[in-house]
Amino acid sequence: MSSLLRKIAAGSSKVFRRALLKRRKTDGTYEADWLDISKYVLKYGKVGSSIDAEYVGKIAFNAPKLVVSNFDGEFNDETEYSSLWFGYSARQRSIVKIEAGYVHETLSASGAWTVTEFPTNSSLFVGIIGGDILQGESDQITLDLKPLTEVFRQYPASNLTGFSTTGISASQFVQILRDHTDGSGNLIFRPFFGNTTTNFVIVTTTTLYPFLNTATNAELIEKDVWEVIEKLSIAEQYAPFVGGDGKFYFVPKSYNTTTAFNFSGLGYIDGTYGHTIKKIDSYGPRGSKYYSRVQVKFVDANTTSSYVFLESALVATGSNAPWYYGQKTFNLENLWIQSSATAQTIAQTLFNELSAIKNELKITTSFVPHLTILDKVTVDYRSTPALPESLWDAYNWADDSTINPTNVLYWDSSRGNSIILNGEEFDILAQDHDIDNFESSFHLRRQ
Amino acid sequence: MEFLTKSHLVTSTMIVINSNTTVAENIMLRDKRQQYISSGFNNDLTSTTIQINFDSTLAVSRIALIGINWKSFRVYYNGATASTFALTTTAATTTSNWSTNSETSMFLSATEVNCTSVSIDILSTQLADSEKVLGYLYVGSLLNDFDRIPSANNFTPTIAPKQQAHTLSDGSTRINTVSDKMSAKIKLKYIDASFRNELKATYDLREDFVFVAFPTTTGWDEFMFPCVWPGAFDGYTFSDNAAVSGFNISIDLKETLP
Numbered sequence: 001m002s003s004l005l006r007k008i009a010a011g012s013s014k015v016f017r018r019a020l021l022k023r024r025k026t027d028g029t030y031e032a033d034w035l036d037i038s039k040y041v042l043k044y045g046k047v048g049s050s051i052d053a054e055y056v057g058k059i060a061f062n063a064p065k066l067v068v069s070n071f072d073g074e075f076n077d078e079t080e081y082s083s084l085w086f087g088y089s090a091r092q093r094s095i096v097k098i099e100a101g102y103v104h105e106t107l108s109a110s111g112a113w114t115v116t117e118f119p120t121n122s123s124l125f126v127g128i129i130g131g132d133i134l135q136g137e138s139d140q141i142t143l144d145l146k147p148l149t150e151v152f153r154q155y156p157a158s159n160l161t162g163f164s165t166t167g168i169s170a171s172q173f174v175q176i177l178r179d180h181t182d183g184s185g186n187l188i189f190r191p192f193f194g195n196t197t198t199n200f201v202i203v204t205t206t207t208l209y210p211f212l213n214t215a216t217n218a219e220l221i222e223k224d225v226w227e228v229i230e231k232l233s234i235a236e237q238y239a240p241f242v243g244g245d246g247k248f249y250f251v252p253k254s255y256n257t258t259t260a261f262n263f264s265g266l267g268y269i270d271g272t273y274g275h276t277i278k279k280i281d282s283y284g285p286r287g288s289k290y291y292s293r294v295q296v297k298f299v300d301a302n303t304t305s306s307y308v309f310l311e312s313a314l315v316a317t318g319s320n321a322p323w324y325y326g327q328k329t330f331n332l333e334n335l336w337i338q339s340s341a342t343a344q345t346i347a348q349t350l351f352n353e354l355s356a357i358k359n360e361l362k363i364t365t366s367f368v369p370h371l372t373i374l375d376k377v378t379v380d381y382r383s384t385p386a387l388p389e390s391l392w393d394a395y396n397w398a399d400d401s402t403i404n405p406t407n408v409l410y411w412d413s414s415r416g417n418s419i420i421l422n423g424e425e426f427d428i429l430a431q432d433h434d435i436d437n438f439e440s441s442f443h444l445r446r447q
Numbered sequence: 448m449e450f451l452t453k454s455h456l457v458t459s460t461m462i463v464i465n466s467n468t469t470v471a472e473n474i475m476l477r478d479k480r481q482q483y484i485s486s487g488f489n490n491d492l493t494s495t496t497i498q499i500n501f502d503s504t505l506a507v508s509r510i511a512l513i514g515i516n517w518k519s520f521r522v523y524y525n526g527a528t529a530s531t532f533a534l535t536t537t538a539a540t541t542t543s544n545w546s547t548n549s550e551t552s553m554f555l556s557a558t559e560v561n562c563t564s565v566s567i568d569i570l571s572t573q574l575a576d577s578e579k580v581l582g583y584l585y586v587g588s589l590l591n592d593f594d595r596i597p598s599a600n601n602f603t604p605t606i607a608p609k610q611q612a613h614t615l616s617d618g619s620t621r622i623n624t625v626s627d628k629m630s631a632k633i634k635l636k637y638i639d640a641s642f643r644n645e646l647k648a649t650y651d652l653r654e655d656f657v658f659v660a661f662p663t664t665t666g667w668d669e670f671m672f673p674c675v676w677p678g679a680f681d682g683y684t685f686s687d688n689a690a691v692s693g694f695n696i697s698i699d700l701k702e703t704l705p
Contacts, residue, residue: 012622039704105480110577111516111551113480265616277616366613366621381616438611438623 004118007102008368009274015367016117017044017100017435019066024089030191034097035084040074042140043067043436047098047125049147050430050443051239051253051373059230059241061147062432063127066096068141075133075141091129095192096145097246098125100435101369119370124433126246128192148242151192152177152226158215160225167208170232174202174240174250177225199247203255205236207338219336235337237349243372253374259425260375263365263442267382277381281362281441283419291330291354292322296347298337308343310351321357330354358446361426367438375428377444381421448633450591450649451657453673454705455505455565456584463498471497475705477672478626479514479552479582489578491518491571498526498566499586506588507532508559510543511659513552513669514582519570520545522555524562532557536664549573552582552669554662559588585671590656591645593635601634604660604670628702629672631658636686637693643682646696650680655703674700 007013019041020034045064052058068075073082078090085091101122106114128151131144162168162176178200180188193199209232211219220228229240229250239253249255264270265277292312299306314322330350337343361379371377426444433440456462459472467486474483474497488495510522510532522543523530531542536556543555565586569579596602609625638646649656659671682696 011620012624015623015625017625107480110572110574111514111580112484112578113482113514113580113582115480267617275615275617275619275621278613279616366615367623438625439613 002104002116002118004102004370005273007104007118008276008366009270009272014103014105015100015438016103016122017438018098019044020097020099021084022095022097023085024094026087026089028089028186030095030195031088037068037084040068040070041066042069044098045436046432046434047244048430048432048441049241049373051241052429052445059233059239060430061149061242063145063147064098064125064435066098066143066145068143069139070135070141071139075143076135091133093128093130093151096125096127096129096143097123098435099123100367100433100438102367121245122369123246124244124369124435126242126244148192148246148248149226149240151189152229153224155188155225157220157223157225157228160215160220163212163214163217165213167210168212169208170205170236170238171202171250173209173212173228173232174200174248178202178248193248194246201247201249201251203238203251205238207236207342209235209336209338211336231334231336234332234334235342235346237346239374241373251374256374256376258376259378261368261371262378262380262423263363263368264380265363268380270380276365276368277379278364278366278439280381280419281364283361284359285357286360286445287325287357289354289360290321290325290357291328291351292325293327293329294347294351294354295329295331296337296343296350297331297333298335298340298343300335305340308340308347310347312355321355325357360429360446361421361444362441363444364439364441366440367433368440368442369433371428371431371440371442373428373431376425376447377428377442378423378425379421379444380423381419383419448593448596449509449589449659449662450646451509451585451659452587452590453655453657454584455501455507455586456499457705461500461502463496463500465495474581474584477513477583477629477702477705479669482514482580482582485569485579488569489576491576494568494570495579496566496568497581497584498564499584500564501562504561504563506559506561507565507586508557508588509585509659509662510555510557510565511553511583511585511662511671512555512581513584513671514580515551515553516572516574516577516580517545517569518548518573520548521568521570522565523568524560524565526564526566528566528568530560530562532560534664536662550665550667552667553664554659554667554671555664556662585657587657590649591642594642596661597633597635601636602660603632605630605632629670629674630702631660631670631674631698631700633698633700634695635698636695638682638696639693643694643696646682646698647680650676655705658700672700672702673705675703676700 018038021037022030024030047064048062050060074084076083078085099122102118104116127145127147129143130146160180177189211217233240240250242248262273263276294310296308297306312322314327316323425447429445430443462471464471470483473481485495531544534541534557606627606629608627611623613621655673655675658674682694684695686692686695
């Protein structure tokens with residue numbers, strides 16, 4: 001019986017990758033079925049996403065540039081007979097899905113092949129064609145794919161409807177954009193997300209935002225929908241992102257609580273998850289993400305009551321973090337935070353995270369397609385058998401008449417770059433999948 | 448050793464089949480693991496038919512069946528079961544009609560007929576009462592029949608995988624395989640101008656075609672693939688100083704999608 005984990009752990013596995021297309025029909029709706037365009041693809045590129053990876057609050061998506069063969073003009077303008085879009089609407093904002101994973105094939109006695117793909121949902125990226133589609137003389141075209149969040153960027157928040165005079169909550173805001181229409185009953189955003197409400201995963205919030213009372217509120221008038229979502233997410237400590245499965249998630253950062261995978265490498269044998277780490281790109285405490293002080297501004301006026309501060313006291317001792325990392329302030333200004341108490345909660349959450357020195361780990365692995373940001377993982381890696389505890393050799397020639405492992409001959413083979421990780425728990429801040437080379441990379445932060 | 452026309456089966460809409468139509472197009476792909484399998488026909492008393500309809504009348508003299516589990520079946524044209532193909536190579540039958548087949552692949556060379564459809568009635572399976580399967584179907588005709596085969600040194604058939612190898616942190620290697628692709632390098636010496644010109648005609652088509660190395664109805668090695676012929680045509684190179692000695696040619700074939 002095969003499984004995804006067995007395929008990941010196996011020394012040799014068969015893999016697959018597909019690029020699929022949904023064109024917009026002339027009536028403005030999307031075709032029902034995916035068109036497989038894999039045979040035209042020359043280069044897939046990388047797909048990925050990150051949250052808080054470079055700095056706190058930053059959510060980014062790595063969308064691939066799909067290089068396709070255009071020998072017979074399949075990717076030309078929709079007015080050309082040879083184009084895949086002939087008879088359809090413009091190429092821009094066509095939906096593209098990239099799937100990749102492992103394949104298990106077995107031949108039965110009757111001659112029938114059973115072909116099973118892993119993971120069950122092998123979608124790694126769903127996005128739209130954006131940017132210019134330019135032709136050269138190489139018979140190749142590069143499709144500049146954008147993450148689905150782009151459809152939120154391309155719509156002004158002031159065009160939304162469904163606000164309440166008393167304001168609405170963040171989750172209600174996501175609901176109104178989920179259900180938003182052009183005024184004639186045609187949904188604006190939902191068609192990009194499988195045209196179903198179930199592809200909007202929304203965890204309910206309760207705080208009402210008075211700014212969200214009318215579409216013409218000054219706080220909305222110059223913002224696009226994504227900017228509003230980002231503001232709300234910071235205020236709620238939520239993560240808004242499009243999963244590889246094409247669903248839109250508006251969930252707390254603590255959404256995933258179970259350990260999804262164990263990465264293992266040198267010096268550890270893992271019979272379940274296999275040896276997946278190719279190399280450790282970097283490991284260590286991220287002092288650059290350390291802040292001894294958090295300042296949250298939630299009211300526009302420059303008065304003391306507009307701010308909430310939390311800080312670690314600086315004491316000039318050898319064990320005081322502000323003393324050896326410096327007193328650094330993390331500033332967050334979000335006028336959508338509704339009360340001092342809420343600001344205090346946010347500041348406390350940020351302070352707990354930022355004032356602790358945590359190790360971060362960047363690894364390159366073999367293809368591990370099913371993980372996503374916010375997932376929790378563990379790591380086992382033991383680059384040397386002994387801890388590098390002393391410059392002067394921890395284990396010396398000694399009396400062997402007594403059984404004492406610290407007192408017998410033991411040659412310390414540890415090196416300066418020894419990394420010892422014993423099932424340590426990390427959160428995934430960022431991930432990238434190189435679809436051309438079936439290689440993954442992860443940026444992890446200690447829990 | 449033969450060059451064949453591109454398969455007449457080029458779109459899934461040409462296929463008429465009794466069941467499981469969504470996987471019917473798999474028979475166009477050389478990878479026999481992506482197969483057509485019937486649904487609800489796992490009974491030797493219930494036959495199923497695969498029919499390929501052409502847009503126009505086409506010549507058919509070569510049919511390849513790869514990845515089959517059929518015991519009793521017949522292949523015929525124009526929808527008339529009596530219109531079986533007359534096989535020109537040694538086979539268990541002289542017409543394309545089998546009652547106790549045990550082969551899982553076979554290449555049929557037949558007297559050429561012009562027809563508008565080719566049908567296959569599958570009556571029973573080698574393991575009784577199984578669903579009927581077909582991995583790859585080729586229907587077409589001959590372009591070039593090599594009047595002699597190259598020497599062993601001058602024929603290099605290859606099945607090359609598209610792979611990524613990962614060197615893991617402990618030095619071990621993991622391999623991911625995307626697909627296997629066939630290729631062949633053929634060198635011929637002392638060929639006459641007539642055969643050289645036949646090959647040139649195929650080269651000049653500037654279209655993909657099909658290569659089959661050693662076609663046979665029994666014990667076939669299945670080395671056959673839709674291919675392209677990239678690079679130069681060097682068949683005008685004299686084999687020796689005397690022009691009557693003929694010409695040398697190098698052919699490098701790469702697998703393409705059907």
